[in-house]
Amino acid sequence: MSHASISQSIAIVHPICLSHGRNAEVWDTAGKRYIDFVGGIGVLNLGHCHPGVVEAIREQATRLTHYAFNAAPHAPYIELMERLSAFIPVSYPVSGMLTNSGAEACENALKIARGVTGRTAVIAFDGGFHGRTLATLNLNGKVAPYKQKVGILPGPVYHLPYPSADNGVTTGDALKAMERLFSVEIDIADVACFIIEPVQGEAGFLALDPPFAKALRHLCDEHGILLIADEIQSGFGRTGQRFAFSRLGIEPDLILLGKSIAGGVPLGAVVGRKALLDNLPKGGLGGTYSGNPIACAAALATLDAMSDVNLQAWGEQQEAAITRRHAAWQAKKRSPYLGRLTGVGAMRGIELIKPDGTPATAQLNQLLNLARDAGLLLMPSGKARHIIRLLAPLTIEPVVLEQGLDIFEACLAQLD
Template sequence: MHSETISQSINIVHPVTLSHGKNAEVWDTDGKRYIDFVGGIGVLNLGHCHPRIVEAIRDQATRLTHYAFNAAPHTPYLELMDRLCAFIPVSYPVSGMLTNSGAEAAENALKIARGATGRTAVIAFDGGFHGRTLATLNLNGKVAPYKQKVGVLPGPVYHLPFPSQDNDVTCAEALKAMERLFSVEIDVNEVACFIVEPVQGEGGFLAMDAAFAQHLRAFCDEHGILLIADEIQSGFGRTGQRFAFSRLGIEPDLILLAKSIAGGVPLGAVVGRKSLLDNLPKGGLGGTYSGNPIACAAALATLDEMTDANLQAWGPRQEEAIVSRYQSWRERKVSPYLGRLTGVGAMRGIELANADGTPAAAQLTQLLALAREAGLLLMPSGKSRHIIRLLAPLTTEAVVLDEGLDIFEACLQKLT
């Protein structure tokens, strides 16, 4: 429950207190079991307490729990950056830095972009989410609740419509909006970077239009603008590939990582073109806890499990289970509120909508409570909080995934 000693500005989705978890299951302090389709909001692609990660954490804790890398390098940071940069599927030389979170990765990427281009303006997208720090709030394509009562934010930041077959914004419409932006709002020569999620997370698991992404890549190349891919939620196998940008047929200049990078231990990273990462003065990047040895050990164990063979097995298997079940629900008309299936791979959202297509936000709130009571934890998303985002661990056992989808179906049928 929400203690009086904790800020009331923190919103709690599920009023339960968790005690422990294993893979895709968690238990609360009353001993009640839940199937976890939240996964720590996309942090647990390998599930709760993965044995290999737990072993790596325990082993590292007996040798070195902390050292600030900018004071003296340590082995886990060095090993992880070598492995991580080799894991990035791009054609250019890669380097990077470790951070404590995704928001911190985004903040550092903005610094890198400014340093490399000498420009300050940033273009982001409607519905995007990049963090809760002051600069990343400015990037978010949504006011409530993140920007309310905060005051003037650092800028300048401009927003464009996010083109996706999941939200009915076409490539042509987004390109027309971009043309207007540079005709009316800002000189293209003042723009340091575009920042985009290949698949929006908070926005409702909306997959970016690949044709637009390729136009954007060419536009950035033409005008000396950096392209930043926020893979914080979509990375590390969630879409069936290492990273979601690969499906768009582009290579970003900088990539933001976090969430499932380290099995639940706080860690993030900015990786990308070595020439960009090296352009700030000595000391321009770093941080006391960034790249903590225990977090690095957990990330190394995570990469051990993130083989292409595993990803190609986990992602498609979960995608097939979700898509086939959704299609069955549609065919059988299990609920008048069942809307579209959004996203790609195992990164899927289920929209709740009224008969006229408007968001059924009240029914989603009802669904959260019904599912929780039945032993399934779900996570809302979307501009109107009307899309359930499915974030079960990729390692979820087939029988547990089916049980969770059975509960979901039963709760859909009860919506009023």
């Protein structure tokens, strides 16, 4: 699908044109119905057109469509930050700011880290993804296609292996690489922050090893380094709890939010320790559209729906269905290309591997096409583009989830 008025540098996964959606189903302009396991790439944890979110948007649009908060504060921004501060599961007082996106939240976190520490170096992780702006590009643990042809990027940024049971990198491997980094590449005293995803998204839903997270937290405390958790994709219930860092037994200093924060309306946030967020001079943070009233209203409705009881029930239901079906496919030898299940909770990836152990990238592309033709939308991920990341809305009806998994199974059996 090609449109002359749209940049050809935008890659399209599914060459269709969508018209409308409801919860976990979407329809294209030709009237074909699809089960949506993409969810706007993790934006629609509450599904398409959640009634509470739609009503909040409609009501707010009759009252105030926009005001720049730094020109004059408005009630939806204030209420949302109060609710978010209570929603973040940490022991310390929380402060924050709203942004237009997750990438913008990351950019502002870098500014905060520099202002607090007086240092500039950042350490990120192989396979990580933090955005498409110039500074966030350098944080990404992958060159193609994000860093190609754009020249020197803001830094300094260093990368370490990401330890996970899902990728074969151990905590010991990562700590050894860190030891080398600080003895060969950079003085630890020059590091402003570490930035890490508790569950990597773009890399294929790789879950961070808790022992490494605890070692990293200790190291940051010892050397005055900020620890930033990127929860843009893993947050707001995707793993069955509010945020994925809770399973690691640590508290980050700053947390990046986005994607499912506002039910599909563009919004992000950086939140964390109040002393850190208050460090820059007046005017050092802000933005014209940041915290738009309609987006804030949508986010407030999102939080209304995301009780701990709901998040746990939705996560357990989806996790149980996915793990049960994956185990059955393996037992039935449904496909020679079916590999492991990655991730935690409802944040799951299905790996496609050739019999010789190499990534089955071609078969994944075939699966995308077969599934779409059969009425199921899937999203690729992984360094070799060989892992399907499952991002169905948490609110998906059980029967629709099973229908989607039925299509997945049937398409698996057709791979060659």
